[in-house]
Amino acid sequence: xxxxxxxPKPATIKRMIDESRDVKSYxxxxxxxxxxxxxxxxxxxxxxxxxxxxxxxxxxxxxxDREFTIxxxxxxxxxxxxxxxxxxxxxGVRGPYGNSFPVDDWKGKDILVIGGGIGxxxxxxxxxxxLLNRKDYGSMEIIFGARTPDDILYKEDLKxxxxxxxxxxxxxxxxxxxxxxxxxxxxxxxxxxxxVKPDRRVSIVCGPPIxxxxxxxxxxxxxxxxxxxxxxxxxxxxxxxGQCGRCNIGEKFICKDGPVFSLDQxxxxxx
Amino acid sequence: MKxxxxxxxxxxxxxxxxxxxxxxxxxxxxGVKAAVFKKDETLDDMVFDGRCIQNLVNYLPTLVARYxxxxxxxxxxxxxxxxxxLVEHRISKSQIIALGIGCEGVEIDGREAEKxxxxxxxxxxxxxxxFGEKEEKKEPTFARVEEIEKMSPVERWKFxxxxxxxxxxxYACRQICPSCYCEICIADQQEPKWIEPSAxxxxxxxxxxxxxxxxxxxxxxxxxxxxxxxxxxxLRLLNNALEKAVHEMFGVRPGTVPEEVPxxxxxxxxxxxxxxxxxxx
Amino acid sequence: xxxxxxxxxxxxxKYVSRLAEKWEVWIPRLVDGKWxxxxxxxxxxxxxxxxxxxxxxxxxxxxxRRAIATFDENSKWSLQPVSPERRPRIILGLHxxxxxGIEYMDKVFLQSEYKDVMYKNERERTxxxxxxxxxxxxxxxxxxxxxxxxxxxxxxxxxxxxGEWYFFRSLTDKGKxxxxxxxxxxxxxxxxxxxxxxxxxxxxxxxxFMEMYDDSIWHELSDICLTCGICTYACPxxxxxxxxxxxxxxxxxxxxxxxxxxxxxxxxxxGGQNTRKTPASRVRNRTLDKFAYSHLRYGRxxxxxxxxxxxxxxxxxxxxQLGARLSERIREKxxxxxxxxxESKEE
Numbered sequence: 018x019x020x021x022x023x024x025p026k027p028a029t030i031k032r033m034i035d036e037s038r039d040v041k042s043y044x045x046x047x048x049x050x051x052x053x054x055x056x057x058x059x060x061x062x063x064x065x066x067x068x069x070x071x072x073x074x075x076x077x078x079x080x081x082d083r084e085f086t087i088x089x090x091x092x093x094x095x096x097x098x099x100x101x102x103x104x105x106x107x108x109g110v111r112g113p114y115g116n117s118f119p120v121d122d123w124k125g126k127d128i129l130v131i132g133g134g135i136g137x138x139x140x141x142x143x144x145x146x147x148l149l150n151r152k153d154y155g156s157m158e159i160i161f162g163a164r165t166p167d168d169i170l171y172k173e174d175l176k177x178x179x180x181x182x183x184x185x186x187x188x189x190x191x192x193x194x195x196x197x198x199x200x201x202x203x204x205x206x207x208x209x210x211x212x213v214k215p216d217r218r219v220s221i222v223c224g225p226p227i228x229x230x231x232x233x234x235x236x237x238x239x240x241x242x243x244x245x246x247x248x249x250x251x252x253x254x255x256x257x258x259g260q261c262g263r264c265n266i267g268e269k270f271i272c273k274d275g276p277v278f279s280l281d282q283x284x285x286x287x288x
Numbered sequence: 289m290k291x292x293x294x295x296x297x298x299x300x301x302x303x304x305x306x307x308x309x310x311x312x313x314x315x316x317x318x319g320v321k322a323a324v325f326k327k328d329e330t331l332d333d334m335v336f337d338g339r340c341i342q343n344l345v346n347y348l349p350t351l352v353a354r355y356x357x358x359x360x361x362x363x364x365x366x367x368x369x370x371x372x373x374l375v376e377h378r379i380s381k382s383q384i385i386a387l388g389i390g391c392e393g394v395e396i397d398g399r400e401a402e403k404x405x406x407x408x409x410x411x412x413x414x415x416x417x418x419f420g421e422k423e424e425k426k427e428p429t430f431a432r433v434e435e436i437e438k439m440s441p442v443e444r445w446k447f448x449x450x451x452x453x454x455x456x457x458x459y460a461c462r463q464i465c466p467s468c469y470c471e472i473c474i475a476d477q478q479e480p481k482w483i484e485p486s487a488x489x490x491x492x493x494x495x496x497x498x499x500x501x502x503x504x505x506x507x508x509x510x511x512x513x514x515x516x517x518x519x520x521x522x523l524r525l526l527n528n529a530l531e532k533a534v535h536e537m538f539g540v541r542p543g544t545v546p547e548e549v550p551x552x553x554x555x556x557x558x559x560x561x562x563x564x565x566x567x568x569x
Numbered sequence: 570x571x572x573x574x575x576x577x578x579x580x581x582x583k584y585v586s587r588l589a590e591k592w593e594v595w596i597p598r599l600v601d602g603k604w605x606x607x608x609x610x611x612x613x614x615x616x617x618x619x620x621x622x623x624x625x626x627x628x629x630x631x632x633x634r635r636a637i638a639t640f641d642e643n644s645k646w647s648l649q650p651v652s653p654e655r656r657p658r659i660i661l662g663l664h665x666x667x668x669x670g671i672e673y674m675d676k677v678f679l680q681s682e683y684k685d686v687m688y689k690n691e692r693e694r695t696x697x698x699x700x701x702x703x704x705x706x707x708x709x710x711x712x713x714x715x716x717x718x719x720x721x722x723x724x725x726x727x728x729x730x731x732g733e734w735y736f737f738r739s740l741t742d743k744g745k746x747x748x749x750x751x752x753x754x755x756x757x758x759x760x761x762x763x764x765x766x767x768x769x770x771x772x773x774x775x776x777x778f779m780e781m782y783d784d785s786i787w788h789e790l791s792d793i794c795l796t797c798g799i800c801t802y803a804c805p806x807x808x809x810x811x812x813x814x815x816x817x818x819x820x821x822x823x824x825x826x827x828x829x830x831x832x833x834x835x836x837x838x839x840g841g842q843n844t845r846k847t848p849a850s851r852v853r854n855r856t857l858d859k860f861a862y863s864h865l866r867y868g869r870x871x872x873x874x875x876x877x878x879x880x881x882x883x884x885x886x887x888x889x890q891l892g893a894r895l896s897e898r899i900r901e902k903x904x905x906x907x908x909x910x911x912e913s914k915e916e
Contacts, residue, residue: 093839107646262809460797516883
């Protein structure tokens with residue numbers, strides 16, 4: 018029996034984590050003996066029966082290839098249905114799709130991770146990978162921006178990264194907020210403040226489109242070459258396999274040729 | 289035509305318009321096409337004749353965003369269309385110079401368009417300048433609708449279902465309609481998903497009925513939806529049926545009286561209310 | 570090269586009737602004034618149009634609405650893939666541009682990492698019996714797109730209409746399966762070869778088109794376009810789709826449905842962002858996709874020159890004319906550029 022690629026396989030919601038006011042994470046386990054061997058940066062298509070499907074970055078892989086995590090921001094009709102789901106519910110999954118962050122090429126290099134809001138989700142597997150293979154990589158600096166303290170997600174991880182001596186973490190929120198004593202300012206401003214130098218580093222950036230655009234501009238000002246700025250683009254992907262047509266940037270399909278690109282691989286208008 | 293060209297030239301020279309929307313001879317097809325004429329451009333290939341069936345009003349919102357003041361060539365039916373756009377505040381009259389042309393009917397494939405047979409508005413109800421003959425206004429007949437109303441509900445359903453089944457959901461009807469300008473069309477809404485995306489009878493019926501209802505009391509019967517439909521669905525019939533209902537209940541024909549607010553967006557104490565009066569059959 | 574076989578025109582219907590005993594045979598027929606493919610039932614005399622068939626074959630391989638799985642609405646998870654149709658079929662009377670359209674769909678659905686097995690199944694169960702064109706229709710421009718009215722690429726059997734005869738020739742093993750018939754007689758003669766004039770809508774190269782992304786001409790080219798979706802539905806190589814779940818009385822289907830890059834909803838994301846909000850950006854996407862992106866992806870531009878987009882356009886706009894206008898602009902720019910000294914090339 019040949020399989021229809023567009024028909025998803027069942028997975029069970031093992032655990033749900035409230036990340037922020039509108040983001041929940043779901044630990045999914047593939048049913049039967051299916052696996053989901055996602056590499057850092059790859060994504061999956063998740064369906065709720067009767068409501069269609071949407072694209073989510075795999076944001077963590079648990080031990081073995083059967084369990085993985087996605088983070089879901091409530092924004093459209095499918096994500097609303099997912100937010101209503103309960104532990105034990107079955108959802109459909111296809112994937113993993115797309116290319117991945119070239120973490121092997123980055124061995125020996127310093128890594129700068131720049132995440133804005135839910136944009137941290139596809140970057141977390143890179144951080145996980147580096148922490149797991151710590152000696153293969155140089156220093157790691159993380160800049161994470163959220164709109165308000167209520168939008169900060171992955172609080173457990175942030176705590177862990179904060180206490181990890183091998184990581185330099187900067188948390189920032191966009192505008193002043195009562196009770197927040199940390200850094201204030203949008204991510205591109207923080208980058209300029211810190212004056213982050215390219216040196217031996219590669220940077221990976223993900224966030225809302227506008228944040229990616231201005232972060233790229235800030236890094237370029239600091240003389241970062243385009244081939245050392247990586248991002249993952251989430252335009253409206255649907256099929257995930259380069260056929261439905263809508264996620265193209267020129268002749269490239271984000272879902273197939275991406276979603277990970279270095280800035281020298283994509284035209285300026287894609288940002 | 290000569291007068292029209294002369295007037296347009298004058299308007300350009302006096303700086304009263306920055307662009308004029310009209311019809312241009314299209315040598316490639318032997319037809320005409322909508323065109324934007326600008327100052328210092330030739331008006332020699334500007335035409336107005338039976339081939340100029342397209343309602344140009346739909347292009348105005350884009351043009352007024354680009355130009356300070358836009359002239360537009362209007363047939364009677366297009367003028368009604370313009371009125372609907374003005375009363376809905378989609379366009380401001382201050383940005384428009386309306387060039388009304390007495391229309392003697394337009395053609396589809398060389399034959400007089402059906403809408404022209406019922407036409408009761410040969411001159412635009414709103415016109416800064418009028419050209420050509422101005423015929424007397426007639427009362428509308430709605431003959432085509434009455435024909436359909438004579439059918440039994442079963443026959444009527446069969447009549448429409450055969451057409452709706454053919455719809456490809458290309459949305460040409462929506463795209464050409466001046467009054468279809470929702471930021472997100474109900475057919476595209478995901479939450480809730482009112483209309484399924486696939487081209488099948490149930491979803492197609494939903495689409496056409498919802499569109500007709502949304503146009504009730506607003507549609508000025510330019511007939512463009514029916515003309516552009518690649519499957520030749522008689523969409524005007526749906527709009528006419530509602531136009532007739534609105535006319536009977538409120539005595540209003542959308543677009544015929546400048547500044548008249550669409551009857552379904554205001555509440556008057558004299559409004560008929562068949563449901564409350566228990567007269568709804 | 571397999572030998573030509575000839576069949577008397579008056580025998581064609583008998584031959585097709587015999588084929589229809591064993592196969593599902595699709596032939597062109599006139600419905601409401603338009604030529605489209607339908608299943609042969611012998612009810613009407615066979616009549617084969619000499620040039621373009623109004624409705625493309627796309628729907629027979631990649632249907633407008635295609636259920637890929639079914640489910641029971643009352644369960645939380647019961648999604649089951651549909652089982653494919655296996656009955657073998659013959660499509661007879663298609664033209665070279667139709668075959669070219671299928672060739673392009675093959676590239677999208679089969680020559681990719683993830684094969685579309687439903688499409689593959691439709692292809693495998695089909696024998697394509699193409700009829701070479703005797704004339705070019707008003708809107709035909711295949712000769713501008715690297716094809717001719719007698720191209721046989723992707724056909725299993727090709728036949729030529731000449732005088733009192735049809736000349737048949739099988740081109741693949743699949744095609745041989747329908748050549749065994751008492752009506753088809755092997756012959757050493759063959760049909761005469763036609764000369765075809767070059768067309769009227771020649772276009773620039775894909776690389777040149779790519780240079781035009783930021784040009785202001787897109788506003789001119791999209792000025793009166795309604796951005797409805799009909800050209801994309803009529804196009805034999807426009808295969809964009811959306812995936813949706815549709816429910817009716819407790820039963821649900823997951824379907825793929827043709828989508829169109831000309832519609833505003835196409836690129837709208839959850840949350841409302843839209844990467845192609847303006848008509849100009851959508852017209853640009855389709856134009857470049859036809860003439861450049863397709864070439865960069867699959868090695869062939871995806872316009873087959875069938876001219877259906879002109880035939881269906883509500884405003885009778887000509888897409889190939891648009892391509893030609895763009896090409897003209899490219900050449901104008903090229904001229905301007907060659908005038909400019911090299912050091913001021915920066916843009």
